[in-house]
Amino acid sequence: MNVSKLQSFQSSVRRPPDFDRFWDQTIAATDAVPVNASFEHVPMRSTGEVDVFEVHYDSYEGLRIAAWYCAPKGKGPFPGMLVVPGYVSEPMIPKSLAAQGYAALSAAPRGKLRSNSVFNPGYPGLLMHNITDRDTYGYRGFYMDAMRAFDVLQARPEVDRSRIGVQGSSQGGALTLLVSALRADRVNAASAGAPYLCSTMDAATMTHSYPYQEINDYLRLHPADQPKLKATWDYYDIHNFVPRIRCPIIVNIGLNDDVCPPATGFAVFREIGSKDKKLYPYEDCAHDAGTGAGHAGVVREFMAAKLEPGK
């Protein structure tokens, strides 16, 4: 693996002149929707140490979004942890994080099983849903659902607002970067693994693995639409959000990742605005990005140092 070649990759992402206005309007439209968060205790999933809740809240365009919330027994305050999901996986109950002392919320943005009564593009499908139109593209609401999940977590009385982290891998890595950017003044620590949706149109040319392969599949049948996809993606590419990030952050990538090409990971890392940032590139790792080679422990220790769950 030629690491210097990966590091020298230059993203083709461009920042549209009205990028900030587009997202300011989207966030304003989301803020105009009352959150209406509900927390229903789930005795079957709770234990002697952790309470589990099924969560719902309203988001962009009024869609009802689901999440799981786990809190340690006791009054708190506890550090908060937002867990954002991968592309195909269903968000699992973050009970083990609560057992470590975090009040943890695991979000299921629109299209995930418990949030798909209105919007259900499927998998494959989400990446391409209305991709030729930036205004109705599926990820517009999806991004807002992740951002609002952070707001729901932050509003919990037992959560210490000065100690909230975000973590996830793959699409969860992308959403970690997104939320850390859009809530830059409120996120206190972030860990993004194998980030997806970075230099997206470039990435599709570097791999045949899904989800990016959805773009290749589409362009094989509709090659003339390439400029439209590029135009949409300049508004959605995580690359354009990360300069806003200010919190301490770690990013891990696999140098042989066939799903999220590592070159795009190097490129997005360079753009992260935080001064306290560290990249962990793992040799001989693919989309696992070192999780089984020690990085799970790195994340645990990083978050414990920044958020002090035992405090």
Add this chain to the structure above:
Amino acid sequence: MTQGSDFASYWQTVDRDLAGTRRSAAVVEETPLRSTENSTGYGVTITSLGGYRVFAWYSVPHGDGPFPAVFQAPGYGSVVHVPPYERRQKYVVLALCHRGQRRSDSPYAARYPGLLTDGVDDPEKYVWRGIVADCLAAVDFLMSRKEVDRKRVAAAGNDLAFITAGLRPQIGSVLVSGELLFRDTVNRLARVHDYPLEEFNDYLRTYPDRQAAVGGTLGLYDPLGFAGRVRARALVSCGAGGKSYAGPLAGALGRNGQVRVTTGRGFTDQTAEERWLDGALAGA
């Protein structure tokens, strides 16, 4: 683990019930969007146990067959990916969405968490009875295809791949990887705190009086119980922590079984597994 007459009778009944199901012909529809320059993609709908219709991704390489084939047993989760590009270039690949998973979720939509314990205290009602049958129906479809070289068919996946190889001994090689859901599960639960296996702990904490019933059902699904029926060569890929319970699957196959302890580095491990599969399908 149940290996006696109850075990044999249970699975004999599943197979008999599947055979007795009035199975309309599989619907095979070309899906140009999921084709590649070297393979043609299809969506397949197959009738399984109880008349349930399940979907599968199906891919056939261009050129003159018959081709070696891979049955990708479904993992735990709502989504089944289109088969990997690299496999589609070389093999006929069938990736099944079992009942409850997306594309096979009508009338039954699985819940996550929840799928592992749906009906677990009664083996006749356990949803995995139908799921295993779905795998068998899928392999039956694969074996019926003229483009498939029936002497070179592999199964790949977790427990379901091994179980399917036990119930369909025509399968010549089996690659077992990923988290095993049913191998020695009851004895592992005290050490497990993460989902999906945590579903069993949740269930037993809620219904402690059902411990014996749950144990009885899970014993019927322990892949080790199928080892005596497996005729395939097998590679069991597992982490160091999983060797104690995954390893016996390979051990029970004698010379046909091999354990590979993963390095924790995904590229290295995936490459080794694919090479093994290539070798198994080339040499069968």
